[in-house]
Amino acid sequence: MIADQLILDKKSTKSNYKEDKKSEKPIRSIAKAISWRVIGTLDTLLVSYLFTGKVVLAASIASIDFVTKMFLYFFHERIWNRIGWGK
Template sequence: MDTPKRTITKAVIWNLIGLATMAIVGLIATGSLAVGGAMALVNAALGLSMYFVYERIWNRVSWGRNV
């Protein structure tokens, strides 16, 4: 079972990857670094929150674990 600290660390790293990806996609789609960056920040904030909740819920599910 992951600790909350491990879960948040994983979530932050994953969201940094997503932030960079979304900023590039936003830049390509809009031609604006400011708009692309804003889109990326909103996406990262929502993604971080949802990923943390998702991981904490799955930590309570024993299905599929080798005990």
């Protein structure tokens, strides 16, 4: 009975990021996604150029990589933000 109340109280206090001081707002996740993707895209550009020797092809690969992985990172962050493990 006491354990149930503790669990219910804990769940009700962590309903969303506004109430949870350890959570991040979505705008922070977006900023992190963009900054990380710039670094990752530069890496992809360099590696693609080293493998292909063609700047245009490397830039095409890096451009697609930038867009797709930014969205994946954002949703990855939001999902992990809901997980209480390790907080």
